[in-house]
Amino acid sequence: MYRGREGQWAFYLHRITGVAILLYLLIHVGELTAAMFGAKYSNAILGFFHQPLFQLGLLSVIGAVLYHALNGLRVLIMDFTSWGTRVQSKLWYGVLLIFALLYIPTIIKIMPEIFGGGGH
Amino acid sequence: MAIKTRNFNEARQQASTNIELIWWVFMRVSGLLLVFLVLGHVFMNNILISNTSIHYDYVASRFSQPLFKVYDLVMLVLAMLHGTNGLRYVIDDYFQHAGWRNFIKYTLYFVVLLLIGTGTMLLFSFPFDKVGG
Numbered sequence: 001m002y003r004g005r006e007g008q009w010a011f012y013l014h015r016i017t018g019v020a021i022l023l024y025l026l027i028h029v030g031e032l033t034a035a036m037f038g039a040k041y042s043n044a045i046l047g048f049f050h051q052p053l054f055q056l057g058l059l060s061v062i063g064a065v066l067y068h069a070l071n072g073l074r075v076l077i078m079d080f081t082s083w084g085t086r087v088q089s090k091l092w093y094g095v096l097l098i099f100a101l102l103y104i105p106t107i108i109k110i111m112p113e114i115f116g117g118g119g120h
Numbered sequence: 121m122a123i124k125t126r127n128f129n130e131a132r133q134q135a136s137t138n139i140e141l142i143w144w145v146f147m148r149v150s151g152l153l154l155v156f157l158v159l160g161h162v163f164m165n166n167i168l169i170s171n172t173s174i175h176y177d178y179v180a181s182r183f184s185q186p187l188f189k190v191y192d193l194v195m196l197v198l199a200m201l202h203g204t205n206g207l208r209y210v211i212d213d214y215f216q217h218a219g220w221r222n223f224i225k226y227t228l229y230f231v232v233l234l235l236i237g238t239g240t241m242l243l244f245s246f247p248f249d250k251v252g253g
Contacts, residue, residue, distance in 0.1 A: 015210055022203035029196065029235045032179065036238075036245050039176040046179075050172045058171060062162055069155045076148055079127050106167065113170045 006089035014071050017064035024061045055114040062110075063103050070095045122209040143205055150198045157195040184246040196239045204232045 004012070031049060035042040048054075074091045078084035084091070123131050123144045135141035165171060182188045207228060215221040 018203065018206045019210060022207055025199055025203055026231060026235060029200075029239045033235075033238045033242050035176060035179050035183070036242050039180075042176040042179065046175055055172065058166075062166060065158055065162060069159060072151045072155060076152060079131075079148060109167060110171070113172055 006092045010071055010074070010088075010092045010095070013067060014075075017068040020064050021061065021068060024057075024064075052114050055110075059107065059110055059114070062106060063099075066103055066106075067095070067099055070099055122212055147202060147205060150202045154195070154198055154202060157191070158199065161191075161195060180246055183243055189243050193240060193243055196243075197236060200232050200236050200239075204228060 031045055034045045049058075071092070074084075074088070074095050077091060078088055123134050123140055128145075131144045132141060135144065165174065183192070208225060211221060211224055211228075215224060
């Protein structure tokens, strides 16, 4: 068993978040396609996904997107600079730091809307 | 086979075919564009407003604006291709049995092409300035 360090964790998280985002994307495009059939069907489906369970899922997907985007930038730095690979584990901690700085306020903003019903 | 390396020159040496090299480059170019497109999309629909306030009128009024048609079409195509190619790498890594591997891959390609098609139809089924408001 390979005892993964930072790079291995970064890689696995990139994969898992990537697969999760694609699954969400397929549902998301399918869900919006209902708008072609008019307001009645569209609102029924959009309303279905406004339930707290799905909104919590969406909040997780936002987190997945944020990590995947930031770590993707780390991959680009490693691929296209001469120094990127040498500092890859530091870059990963940078990814986690920026992730936390952006995601925590996002949770604080969205969480009350899910349960408070502030949107409607 | 997917290319596993850390820079373009190595990728060029490792690429089994030109097409694999093109996909390697595509993942990086589309990825960079998607960082801005998708984070912008998430910001507009989850931070500036509440996602739970999104109903048909909002969707229709966005899809009727030319700028969002272009924005969403580019994002749709890039995200679908980026995600599908990424999952292809994952499938290649974890499914040893050729029959299953191909079945899963071609099912994925079918679903994705279908959704790129319906997604594009959706974007262009709303006339400019006509719907919502």
